[in-house]
Amino acid sequence: MFKNPFDYRNRLSRGCTCGQHSSQGEHEAALRAQSADLAKNTEATYENLVAETVMRQIFPVDAHRRAFLQKLGASTAAAALSSFFPLATATEVFAQAGSLEKKDLKVGFIPITCATPIIMAAPLGFYSKHGLNVEVNKAAGWAVIRDKTINKEYDAAHMLSPMPLAITMGVGATAIPYTMPAVENINGQAITLAMKHKDKRDPKQWKGFKLAVPFDYSMHNYLLRYYLAENGIDPDTDVQIRAVPPPEMVANLRADNIDGFLAPDPVNQRAVYDGVGFIHMLSKQIWDRHPCCGFAASQEFVKTYPNSYAALLKAIIDATAYATKPENRKEIAEAIAPANYLNQPVTVVEQVLTGTFADGLGNVVKAADRIDFDPFPYESFAIWILSQMKRWGQIKGDVDYQKIAKQVYLATDTTKFMKEVGLTPPASTTKTFSIMGKTFDPTKPDDYIASFAIKRT
Amino acid sequence: MSSNLTLRASVLSFVIFALFIAAWHIATRQTGSVAAMDPEYAKLMGLTATTGKSAMPGPFDVAAKIWEHLKNPFYDRGPNDKGLGIQLAFSIGRVMLGYCIAVCVAIPTGFVIGMSPLMSKALNPFIQVMKPISPLAWMPLALYTIKDSSISAIFVIFICSLWPMLINTAFGVAAVRKEWLNVARTLEVRPLRKAFTVILPAAAPTILTGMRISIGIAWLVIVAAEMLVGGTGIGYFVWNEWNNLSIVNVIISILVIGLVGMLLDQALARVARLVTYPD
Incomplete structure (x- = not known):
């Protein structure tokens, strides 16, 4: 092992880092x-x-x-x-x-703060901690992310929580069995209006507005429709709701193409930052702790690579738990703001994550739960989403709510993996919640739909 | 006289450029009015809102940013953030690949159509229908059938650069002077030899014109295609900077796209000059 250092024939500095090889x-x-x-x-x-x-x-x-x-x-x-x-x-x-069947994975995301756990797991090392080498790829829009996951260019992806349900049922896409084993964020959306509507804070004055949501199959669409309908505005006839990809929303608001939007952050905060709009209300004021985006993979991926899937999900659950803690939020904001991820000024992302933000009307608002992270995919979330799809005519006929919810929202897997990474999962996979004061009972979705005055059934 | 003209033209070009920059500078210099703000609130806001700075960048902002890009054009900070040089290389690579495949298909097919009136009549309706389709309209179909976004982008380049070349080749081949073909016939030249020694040189200038139109279209389309699929390329760069509402970088991309497009066109113009002949 050791050579005589006084022998001129021996080279003491070897060419490599361990010293055993010549180069x-x-x-x-x-x-x-x-x-x-x-x-x-x-x-x-x-x-x-x-x-x-x-x-x-x-x-x-x-x-x-x-x-x-x-x-x-x-x-x-x-x-x-x-x-x-x-x-x-x-x-x-x-x-x-x-043994992991596949170590090099590609995960797609849309540059919004909803994707925080998926994105931050890369720079903060949660994927490598679970033995994975994950490349997070930015996608241009929801339709693209859907097609690229279906094409298997991405192994898994960040999706809006209604998307895996829609894909599984073949609504707006070819039917492919999809799964959503984790919700990424809860709350974290907002209604932003153009500055010229500063005085129209009552939705009853919004007739004729052009409003934008990120996608037809999105919580944003259902929440906006719910909010408008509760205020007596028919979302199909009184206003125009169009799907606009989040990155293009601020540009459209500035160009006066739209009057406002219910959008994911940092879009809302960015509109305020550039003096284009103001935050009318946070989505938590419509439904506190509502799910928004999820982490989705095809059933095929889950079955073909069970260990890689488990490791990936554990990494995400781990990252989500880290993101829940308010003291970590500043660090996360700095990690995900650069051009490789969200491509936004750090202060914008920080205002979203810390919940201390400018509202665009000259006030500094403090709402610590503006966005929060909870990975648990309650089956009742899926049932509510399905009920809204049916309410607005996106799906027709009888729906087996419980079966689809169980098949897509893998709550049992999440329970198992949450335990494995040392978290306490909730005892039940369903829960009741209330939206704008109206309670939702997941066992009677059809009665729930029937109870609304404005619907398309 | 001619050198005098060139000199005067370049002086005029320079004056126009200087006037343009000056007008741009003046137009973006003034700041709008702003309401007084609580300092704590102002800290959370952008420059446009706090100082009334124009959202449109001035020429000096752009110049500074260009210098920044030039200093380090090939950086690679992960899959979604690469230097301008790398992005351009990706785009040019895609365009070249799609374009070369289109050349390989269009020129032989164009020859067949041009030499045979029967084929020309039979294929004409198809070409007329396919030609005016916007290349981007193919994108969803390509994504669905090919199942790979980068090959889809190349396919879109292929399909959009095909038609001008095909039509120009067919036209050039069909328009070869009858006397030359008759001479070839009297000398009993075989068809293949006739194609290469008589028709090809005669039709070459028209074919090159078609190729020049095609490369222009291909370069126009790649930007839009990459904005749609994302990932890499100059189109993705524009989209990513639009996402950040960074008008400075969007302007720089526009400049760069223009420059590269001009270079591609000039390269083919050189080739075209080599094959032209005095009539």
């Missing part, structure tokens, strides 16, 4: 060979490891083990051992917990 290239080649060997031998290694553990448990004193093996011979001993201990099964179980 860095050779060092890396050796490392690669080693890891290839490792992968090949992983199964054998696990087998040995499991057998060794079992043997050590049976013979705590090493001398006894050797005497036993000497008398019987190694192969007979192994056979005798496996007759009462299923070595093969134990090995399999052990290997499954360890």
Whole structure:
């Protein structure tokens, strides 16, 4: 190992970082060979490891083990051992917990703060902590992110929480079984109006407005329609609601193409920052702790790569838990503001995440729960979304609410993985909640739809 | 006299440029009126809202930003943030690939159409219908069938640069002078040899004109296509900066797109000059 330092024939400084090889290239080649060997031998290694553990448990004193093996011979001993201990099964179980089927994953996102857990998991190292090498890719719009996930360019993606339901049912897309194992954020949206409507704070004055939402199948669309309808404005005939991708909303508001929007942040705050609009209300004032965006993957991905899926989901749940803590929010804002992710001024993102923000009318508002993060995909969320899809005529006929909700919103998986990363999941996968003072009972969605005055059924 | 003209033209160009910059500077210099603000509130607002700074950047802002890009054109800060040089390379690569495939398809097909009146009549309705379709209209269809966004972008380039080349080739081939073809016939030149030694040189200037129109269209379309699919390329860069409402970077992209488009066009113009012949 050590060479005589006084011998002139010995080169003391070796070419590589470990000192064993003459160049860095050779060092890396050796490392690669080693890891290839490792992968090949992983199964054998696990087998040995499991057998060794079992043997050590049976013979705590090493001398006894050797005497036993000497008398019987190694192969007979192994056979005798496996007759009462299923070595093969134990090995399999052990290997499954360890090996990821696919380490290099691509996850798509739209540059909005809803995607915070998915995005921040990259710069803050939550993916690598779970053994994954994830590339987060920015997509231009919801239709593109949908098509790229269906095409398998992305392994998983950030989607609006109604999208996996719509894709599974084949509404507005080809029917492909989709899953949403985690909600990313709750709250975090707002209604922003153009500055010229400063005095029209009552929605009853909004007749003839052109309003924008990010996508037809979005919480934004359903929340805006709900809010308008509760105020006696028919969202289909009294106003015009159009789908505009979030990044184009501020530009459109400035150009006077639209009067306002219910949009994800940082779009609302950006409109205020540039003096184009003001925040009329936060979405939490319509429904406190409503879900918005989710983390979605095809059922095929979940089934083909169960371990990679588990690791990915755990990384997201981990990141979500980190994002929940108010003291981490400033650090997160700085991590996700650069051009590689949201591409926004840090102060805009910070105002959204910390909840201390300018409202565009000259006030500094403090609302710590402006946006919050909770990964748990309650099945009742899915049922409410389906009820609104039906209410506004996006789906027709009878809907098996419970079945679709269970199939798409993988609450049981989330429960399991939340426990594994050391969080306490809620006891039930459904809950009741109230929206603008009206209670929603997830067991009677059809009665709920019937109770509205404005509907398209 | 001619050098005198060039000199006077360049002086005039420079004067127009200087006037334009001056007008731009003056137009964006003045600041709008602002209401007095609580300092705590002002800290949370952007410059447009606090100081009344024009949302449109002035020429000096743009120049400073261009210098910043020039200093470091090939940086790579992750999959969604790459230098202007890398983005341009991606776009040019896509355009070249789609364009070359289109050349390989359009010129042989154009020859067939141009040499055979039957094929020309038979294919004409298809070409007339396909030609006016906006290339971007193909995008959703391409994404759905090809199932790969970067190949879809190349396909869109292919389909949009195909038609001008095809039509020009067919026209050029059909318009070769009858006397030349008759001479070839008297000398009993075989069809393949006739195509390469008589028709190709005769039709080359028209074909090159078609190729020049096509490269222009291909470069126009790539920006829009990349804005639609995202990921990499100069179109994505424009979209990403629009997302940040960074008009400075959008203006720079416009300049760069214009420059590259001009270079591509000039390169083909050079080639065209090589094959022209005095009539």
